[in-house]
Amino acid sequence: MSGLSETERAGFTKILSLMTKSDLLSLSDTVTNKMIVVENITAKETILAFTKNAEELLRRKKVQRDLIFKYLATEGVAMPPNSEKHMLIKRTLELWSSVKVVDENPQGEAASNSSDVNCGIGFDPLVLGQQFCQWFFQLLNSQNLSLGQQPQDWGPQHFWPDVKLRLLSKAGSEQMEEFLGADLVSLRFLALTRDERLLFSPNLDPRGLKALTSPHGLVLVAVAGTIHRDAVCLGIFEQIFGLIRSPLENNSWKIKFVNLKIRGQDALSGTDVAAPALTYNSSELQLLCS
Template identity: 55%
Template sequence: MSVMSEKEKNGCRRLLELLPVEDLLALKDTVTNRLISVESPSEAIEAIVAYSQSAEELLKRRKVHRDIIFKYLAKEGVAAPPNTEKLHLIWRALALWSSDNVIPFQDTLNDSSACCSEGPDGLADLTALGKEFCRWFFQLLNSLNHTAGQPVQDWGPQHFWGDVRLFILSYTGEQQRDEYHGAELVSRRLSALVWEEKLVFCPNLEHSGLKCLSTPHGLVLVAVAGTIHRENVCLGIFEQVFGLIRDPLDGNRWKMKFVHLKIKGQLGAEQLPVLTYESNDMLQLFTT
């Protein structure tokens, strides 16, 4: 049965409405193995959404043609060049469904009801926190890319601890390692990636692309893998690890204490990028 989020389900429903009826019914038969009968296109859509294993699996179906995804994204205000490949359109749709809500991260996670005594740091669900943080962070960062057509959000040093450290490792040709210290400098360097270099970061928030853990001292580590784009070109993949700590002097807000960004070359296989960090790897990034 489907494990899609509500945003993914709603997005898939709107996209499936663009399919011709004959393709819609054929897709329903494939997804349900002809075990479900329907009497209307709307029932067919509900059956497809209910019995698809994931949004990515559904979008990769042959009946969900590239042109349908392109048309859906255009209706949602996501511009893409007409020659964009289907795989890249799929990434854009998944990114849209996983990052269309910016504000709730700090609001919901600052609420005391978001915590309980189930973990060493009092957090009930680290994965939910990690997903919400990544949706918030990448929507905020990508909004600085003026070619993406999104309103610029409230990016700035206020989201970082004053002594934050940023490490950027690049494996595009020659290996390069850069390090930055301080909220103002780290904020400016990250914003330059999208403002000046016109990059767009698309995180993979499925299970294979996200890992979260916490320490007894209140540090939460969120690791995520994703793809990096410039306009219609996929430049490569990234893995990013964030170290988050609450600031009791600023409304108990989560702020970034460490950021480790690894950028690799072109994506080889036609699949969403997979996180390679193990838990020990994540801890060692900020303890050595």
């Protein structure tokens, strides 16, 4: 009976997981016209089974704007914090449509999975950068327990043993922290999302994302985005990743270094928070490759 694709069903499963029990049961009553009495454990499947199309369900009153915004953020899609619900619906439908195209392309499957992004002839660093950022921020944001999602497989295995993190934060005062080693770097990132409940929303548009390569095999990915806690935008971030393949682990990409700069609202002074752009130019990024 359902008219949803597998991609749409997977997306709705995540969105519905963010809803309260009462809202979930109420939505089930609406979708089924109260023809079926469901328990909490079957409400999600009932809603999906009786939904004719994705847009219809997204427009339901109980599928609140904040739920769609949080879902997009966990999928690595940056949206302005003040986006209206119809804009979020449009972007969600575009996301699901693009995923269906990728699913039909066998070469794209491994790339969207994890850090096991492989590239061969015709390698485009910008494509790798987009795929890597979608994977990384979805994985990192899943550690934020306030989203009500099952945390994904975060840990030191995604970093080189000698990885280095430089964290510069400007919120009132300026503070610089440095961490060396996969365990410490992994734990510091985990503290940002799990303990401080931060949510990173990267801007993967051309103004917010750059990628380039060095002759030595290093791929540099730079991305800007917004940082949130619940429905509040706290500021913006710029993050630079150095990625190197690991020949002993199926040539998967692992993180060699990270430079993370965070600016709170009081340090922005007129910056466009809705869709932040990178302040690093290509020459500055190229120096990090040398």
